[in-house]
Amino acid sequence: MISLQGVSKTYDEGQSFVVQDLSLEIAAGEILVLLGESGCGKTTTLKMINRLVDCSSGTIEVDGERIRDSDPVQLRRRIGYVFQGIGLFPHMTIAENIGVVPQLSGWAGDKIAARVDELLKLVSLDPSEFRSRKPRQLSGGQQQRIGVARALAIRPKIVLMDEPFGALDPLTRDSLQNEYVRIHRELHLTTVLVTHDMMEALLMADRIAVMSGGKIVQLATPRSLLTNPANGYVRDLMKKPKEQADSIESLLS
Amino acid sequence: MSENFREQLQQLPSNLANHLEISIIALLVGVLISVPLAIFVSRRERLRYPVMTAVGVIQTIPSLALLALMVPLLAATDGFLLGLSAFGFYPAVIALTLYSMLPILRNTVTGILGVDPNLTEAARGVGMSEKQVLYRVQLPLAAPVIIAGIRTATIWVVGVATLATPVGQKCLGNYIFTGLQTRNWLMVWFGVVAAAFLAILLDLLIGGLERAAQERRKGLAWLSTGSLVFLLLAGIVSPSLVQRADAVAVQPTPTTATAQVAESAPAETKTRELREVKIGAKTFSEQYILAALLGSELHKQGLKTSLADSLGSTIVFDALRNGDIDVYVDYSGTIWANYIKRTDVPSRWRVLAETNAWLATEHGIRGLGSLGFENAYAIAIRKEDAERLGIQTIADLASHSSSMKIGGDYEFFARPEWKAMRDAYRLNFSETVSYDSSLMYSALVEKEVDAISAFSSDGRIAAFELFVLKDPKQVIPPYDAVVLVSKRAANEPKVINALQPLIQAIPVELMRQANLMVDRDEDKKTAREAAEWLRSRIKINR
Structure with a gap:
């Protein structure tokens, strides 16, 4: 579905690399998580897939097509994009926010309206209540639900998510994570999700690519990362959630 | 109603209509140039500073000078190669347009650059083209700041347009210039109040448009737009209508x-x-x-x-x-x-x-x-000084000049006559002071200065008991x-x-x-x- 071959990104003509010689195959239907600390190159890797950032060298293919040859605007419309900043347009209503891409793609008005209601239901918000509200009248969790709905507006098969739930409170985050996994399965999406939150990665991912210094340190399922860490870095990283669980347990006993 | 008031009121339609015309056209052209220019430089960091500086420099030119400079500029370039007349409408509108640019340009750039980067990223991320990002997201969100810039420009332009009188454009400034020269304060007030009224009216309407855009109030938007369009058309059409009406009115008996x-x-x-x-x-x-x-x-x-x-x-x-x-x-x-x-x-x-x-x-x-x-330049002093010091001619004045101040109108000390007179009679005044010619005579009477460059046909020479000095060497040319x-x-x-x-x-x-x-x-x-x-x-x- 998505393939990265020897992809690098440098902003200083090769003196240093944000992402270096990275290769990765993402299969249709999976949730792949790019996991790492800030500055490890995970967001840059994500943004190279929809050309918000252009790679310096290497090849990226989406659906078997080299994205270097495709129009970035058309490419981005085929790929949903959800990020921590949410970025709902404050001068538009919720319906207009969700309907903006269908409208730009020339959909008819009644078709857009129907799609907006369908998407609001998909993200568990009541269309009649939310349709004509402004983004500032919504809570953070509700706003990000709209963010997800907007990303899915013209039925992309691929969704890119950049720390989408990072700014939400733990309860809201938890329910949105579960809900997104449901939507992902329901619509047979392919999702690439960037996070530094270990629990989020373990709970949502089919596979996790642990990144450090612009490279993939290990690419594996959550289970095998926990049982078979490739090196000390991954091992230390994987200890954290277990340690947390243990300390919570000790509080209860 | 006094005769004076009636006369000023009669001129109001024509002065107001012309003022409206040049202000509105200058603002319209200013917006049409500045907003696209601002959009252009907001995307090109390297051009932004030079362009903003250039437009800022225009603003530092005193407005009266900017207007006056348009005249020789248009004359020397054959009206910017378009044959535009160097008199009246074109120099006025071009100068006012230049003057309107800074606030519009600066606010538009600030507004566009001030849009939350999260929103532009979201816009690009969902698949908007650069143009769509601009029109759907950046411009609507920058609109309040842009409109604030246009409102500032409106107030400036309506105010500065009063200075278009000396380049031959009829406007509310005609009241002010003529009123100041003839010390007709009612006339000055007419110009000032009408200009203020016009500025406030335009500002209110644009403000109404701004609020309508923010609050999405269709009624208010239509009302403001309608009124602005009406004023715009009125501004363009009314000078010729008023002129026609005037022409009918002055049909001889x-x-x-x-x-x-x-x-x-x-x-x-x-x-x-x-x-x-x-x-x-x-x-x-x-x-x-x-x-x-x-x-x-x-x-x-x-x-x-x-x-x-x-x-x-x-x-x-x-x-x-x-x-x-x-x-x-x-x-x-x-x-x-x-x-x-x-x-x-x-x-x-x-x-x-x-x-x-x-x-x-x-x-x-x-x-x-x-x-x-003749209305010649003549050196006048107070009659009492003439008698006390026995001064009859400019030559007599020379020996006293080092302890005297001389006042002149704005032009006088730059004119060839003054240089000729100064050199021929070896005049050496302790100070030269420039006055508005209507204030010069009072300055002499009030002893602010001891001599002035009077005009020989001025009624105040006799009324203020002044003495005009003879010019025995005939250095001042005749002024028929x-x-x-x-x-x-x-x-x-x-x-x-x-x-x-x-x-x-x-x-x-x-x-x-x-x-x-x-x-x-x-x-x-x-x-x-x-x-x-x-x-x-x-x-x-x-």
Whole structure:
């Protein structure tokens, strides 16, 4: 579905690399998580897939097509994009926010309206209540639900998510994570999700690519990362959630 | 209602309409240039600073100077190679447009760059093209800041437009310039209040539009847009409507006029271009009075006239040369020294003859001759000083000059006459002070200065008990008031016939009295009233 071959990104003509010689195959239907600390190159890797950032060298293919040859605007419309900043347009209503891409793609008005209601239901918000509200009248969790709905507006098969739930409170985050996994399965999406939150990665991912210094340190399922860490870095990283669980347990006993 | 008030009210439609026209057009062009330019530089960091600086520099040019500079610039470049007239509308609108640019440009750039980067990223991320990001996200979100810039520009432009008078554009500034020169404060107030009213009205309407956009109120949006469009159209259309109404209003009295109009019908078709005679005037009382006098003589012949007063003194000559105005009164010495650049001082009749010959051969301008009086530069001192110190001539003044201050009008100390006089008589004043010519006489009486560059036809010389010094070395050229007629109007016999009776008809005493009527503070008359008085006295003389 998505393939990265020897992809690098440098902003200083090769003196240093944000992402270096990275290769990765993402299969249709999976949730792949790019996991790492800030500055490890995970967001840059994500943004190279929809050309918000252009790679310096290497090849990226989406659906078997080299994205270097495709129009970035058309490419981005085929790929949903959800990020921590949410970025709902404050001068538009919720319906207009969700309907903006269908409208730009020339959909008819009644078709857009129907799609907006369908998407609001998909993200568990009541269309009649939310349709004509402004983004500032919504809570953070509700706003990000709209963010997800907007990303899915013209039925992309691929969704890119950049720390989408990072700014939400733990309860809201938890329910949105579960809900997104449901939507992902329901619509047979392919999702690439960037996070530094270990629990989020373990709970949502089919596979996790642990990144450090612009490279993939290990690419594996959550289970095998926990049982078979490739090196000390991954091992230390994987200890954290277990340690947390243990300390919570000790509080209860 | 006083005569003064009525007269000012009469001028209101025309002044207001013209003011509205130049303000609105300048703002519209300013927005059409500045907003796209701002969008362009907001995406090109390297161009942003130079462009903003360049536009900022325009703003540092004093507005009066910017307006005045447009005149030679347009003249030298053949109206920016488009043949735009260097008089009136174009220099005014171009200068005002330049003046409107900074606030619009700066606010638009700030507004666009101030949009939350999360939103532009989201816009690109969902698949908007750069153009769509601009029109769907950046511009709508920057709109309040952009509109605030346009509102600032509106207030500035409406205010600065009052300075368009000296470049020959009629506007509310005509009240202010003429009012200040003739110390007619009601007139000044008319200009100030009307300009403020216009600025506030436009600001309110644009503000209404802003609120409508923010609160998405369709009714308010329609109301504001409707009113703005109405004003816009009114601004563009009304000057010509008002002019037509004026022309109808000044149709001469029916008895003689109908006969004359009928009689001259074939002639009118022949010289079609001269539909109205445009009268010019510089910025002082005598000029306003004489312009009104020329106007009433031309009306009597059934000619339509329009008036462009308070013109800068070089602008008025250029305007006549280019046919932007048809007739005005200048002074032979000014032509001699400033336009021909002669430094010798021959006799009064030779200056007249040679200036007329020069005007005709060089510029095709016809000099009809002297009105019969001089308005020369003359050095005046207080009568008591003249008696106490025994000063009779400029030569006598020289030995006292080192302990004296001299006042002059804005032009005087830059004029060749002053340099000639200073060198010939070895004058060495302790200080030179420039005044508005209407304040100069009071300055002498109040002993702010000890001598002034008076005008010999000014009524205040006698009224303020001043003493005019003789010029034994004859360094000051003669300043006969001469009627100049453009090439176009000189071919029209009716114009010449109407003005000919004024030649040699006004003795200096009459002109002084007429000037004093306008300049004095008690029992003040308007220029038009003084002109009517002068006209009645000339008739007695004839």
